Amino acid sequence: MNRYAIFLGCTVPVRAQHYELSARNVARALGVELVDIPGASCCGFPMKAVDAETALLIAARNIALASQMDLDVVTLCNSCTAMLSDAQVQLNVKEFRSKFKKLGMSYPREVKVRHFVRMLYEDIGIENIRKAVKKPLARLKIMAHYGCHYMRPSNLYGFDNAEMPHTLDELVRATGAESLEYADKKMCCGGSVLGIDEETAITMANHKLNIAHENGADGLVSICPFCTVMYEDNQRKAEARFGRHYGIPVLYYPQLLGLSLGIDGNGVGLKFNRIKPDAILDKIAT
Amino acid sequence: MRVLMCNCHNSLKLPKLKLGPDVKVEEFDDLCKTKPEIAPDEKVVIAACSPNLLEGLFPGTNAEFVNILEHVFLIGHRPEKAEQMINAAVAKMEKTRPVKTKFFQISSRKALVIGGGIAGIEVTAQLSKNGIETTLIEKTPFLGGTVAKLDRLYPEGTPYSHTLMPLINTMQSQKNAVSLCNTEITKVSGRVGDYKIELVTRPRGVQECINCGKCIDVCPVEIDDAGKSRKAIYYVPTYPDMYAIDFAACTRCGECVKVCPGRIDLNEQEKVSEIAAGAVIVATGLLWYDVSRVEEYGYGRLDGVMKTLEFERAVAAGTLRPKKVAIIYCAGSRDSKHLPYCSKICCLLGLKEAKLIIDRYPDVQVYVAAMDMRSYGTFEYLYNTLREKGVSFIKGKPSEVFRWNGKLAVRTEDLFTNELMEIEVDNVVLSSGFVPDVETFSKLKINLTVDFPVLYENAGLSNTELPRGIFTAGAATFPGGVAETLIDARKASHSALSLLAQKEIETKINQAVVDEDLCSVCRMCIGTCPYGAISVVEDKIKINEELCMGCGICSVTCPAYASQLEGWNHEGLREQIRELAQQGDIVAILCRWSAYNATERAAQDKLGYPGNVKIIRVPCTGAVDPSHIMLALNNGAKGVLIGGCYPHACHYARGNFRAKAREQILKLNLESLGMAGNQVRLEWIGKDEAHKFVEIVQEMNK
């Protein structure tokens, strides 16, 4: 059985419990054990723009906790993945390591840091997921949104293809749903700009919502709580700002996968989705 | 041993030397005019002026040069220093391994030219005209290379046939020239003046062809040949004047044999042959960079995205008629992820393609997106012409090519207006850079910088001491236009001619020699040689005399001191240091190509420095062994300066980087012994940087 330390970060356990719930239930269904990290904190990413070293030390502490548990790390948030991966690289740099040690922390063995979805792709595999699917979501048209820090920067991750990402599309297709090819797939949701300039951020989010609307997508699939904040929580704002009506549900990938694995709506926390995915459920049901 | 001293027209007061009975001292008023005879096997110490001058007057002697003029008298140091320097030189020479003279017979006065493009054809014509029996081999079935694939040549747009056909005809009219198509080299052995090359000639499948073309009517295999379609049996109107089968595409269905019995043989076998040559000229040309690797531009993924060559051929063939075209420059060039260098000709190719389409269809709207336009020299006129023809030039590197609602588009920033721009077009042409055919280079052990050959054989930019008899010509040297390629081909021809005109080459450069008794064949030296001169032959380390340039890097890498440099072996150097380094001295071990010259310059510029600075001349900082430094310090020297060429300017490509790596390790070792790491300094000192040398030694003296 695959065992991983699960790093939740700040947003997921408080604001996106449906993401967490569906990820845990999907993991269980696929024979993956997720072990919580006692004492895990914020990943450090919010401090990166202020002081990269502070952010890296906070991140390194979290990896160190997993390392002490002798487990590789999976994360649910793209930004957490990037921040912890950065720190993992730094832990091999002498100067950083000595600062880290001065704080009385230890990093007994090198651990891998990966996004939960990447772990599904690499360790479980498309074939096994396809086999585990009990209820193929055959008629759904999904637009997969990767977010930035899932595969960029490529020299940090060496995973997927930064120009033409495909792993999430494959994972969506494994559930039986159609994954739409569309322009500007790699476009950023705008989440990092939200606190600085809401107008720009909403315009960025609107771009992809508009594409989804024009492509007739039944829903967007996201793998990052920030992206969901932009596409779901701020969808109303985008609609108001651009005078459109979208009403596009935004599902976390484990929610979509969970449904195909036969987990019910409660088991993937559908009631917490702000834009109700009723149309999706209707399509699946018939 | 003799010591030859020069008093420079009685202007120097020479020291009275007290040397052993085996050493004979001779004094001259003007050594440079008298030029005393020195036997080839004799060891001498020449105490006079600059070795740079004296080496030319006494070529190929086993001499240690002591510059008493510039290191003692002109700089106002005491004559005792001169005596000590000469004593140290004598001590060195006693233990020095003499330089062996090497002779290379030019046994074959024939030449092999690899590559049948314009460069190879021109070289073959030039050599055969001058009486050299020359074999030209070409790996495809037809001569002409890249040029034969083009529609036209820049800047004017003349058809390629204007240039190519006269070249081929000139070559064909020479009785000394032989050309073999479908032929490649498989094995090379021998050395300068005496190469044996094994060739393989692959089947053409066609003989006694009358060019009727019936075969192409029946051939069912249609393939795309860089933008133009052709059959598996095909013809290129250059030479030879007959069809050929592309066996990589042919399905051997036999349809062509039915319409042309007796002249087509699908089962023809390949032939192996061997030829002798005294010189080899590599004219393998260029290859287009695989631009599909620049993923954001969508080549191979998005319909309508083409390479320059494909675009040119398709437009010329009339199969492409776009209304709007965008030409993207530097597609994968000057890019750390792709080709870090500028291929020089792609800017002009892009302009040529713009002109081609506008000449043919004046209503076409052409956009050229270029981060820089490098229309060097008079090619600027072509750039001017195209602006006047209405081409829109955009400054900026496009970020991507994409499809939006079925339309192909380029996204870029226009640096002229500082605004983002999306250009909808029918076709995107990627002007990508070029790479050479490295396979041939590696078969011939040609050293490369980045991707292209080190420019030393033809251009004489670095080492010219040892001709290997292997030359590059044309785009194999570096991508160039047709005119540049032909000029380079002529340069290569003349180099080869002057080599083959000699009966024997004599060289006397210091080379590394391996003591087999000490060598444990650990192979550490192999990777450190900048020339690939070291290899293992029959379980022994062997130094290739044609490749070794005498940097001495291997002699320091070798943990057993088995590899030693003639004229600068460790034992001799150690004796010199032992004799020279005294309590409180600064020992300056300096590269003969840079820092040593700076010391002479100091004397000429009247820049004084203390008399305790003792100078030792070495071929390269990469040849300085840590034990030499430790010896100087143990002898009481308070500092050791190692001076060499600036990074990337090393005469031996990377000797100074080796020195830098060793310096850091040595400093750590010194500190662990309780000594000050800053007693040893490695400095880059250019040949004219006397002030820098003086500042450093004064600092070290504090």
Place this chain on the structure above:
Amino acid sequence: MIDLKESDPQFKWEIVKKEGGEGLLKCFGCSDCAASCPVRYFNENYNPRKIIRLTLLGLKDRVLTSPFLWFCAHCHACTERCPQGIRVAELINAIKNYAVDQGYCPEGYKMQLDLLLKMGRLYEVEDFDLKKRQRLGLPAIDKTIPDVARILEYTGILKVLQK
């Protein structure tokens, strides 16, 4: 007009020294970063190339006081494309770090820093949240992680709050 009398020749070297800033001097101004940038796509006031250019010219005050410095979403679209291999997003981040050090920290970041100091996380975990988690069968989480405050004190970043 750019007045180079205001230029600080040391500025670029100070950025080069910072983590992520090492590639600054490689920039040859091709503008691929700007053409790749999603923020710039929607707001032409932001331009990574311009920030890099002004930094290279030593126009420190203009760079540090510009509100647009903070618009970078750190999405790395530019990093992927830069032909000179500059980690552009990290470079912009290095300039942000430098700006904070010089006393130009946006209020939003100060608030986040304060939250991390107090709780070690960005969102307060209220009893209501814990009950909700319990109801969903999710494990309990710590309300505060004091170790984070230790790190903040160690790196000296708390001085930002005093300014």
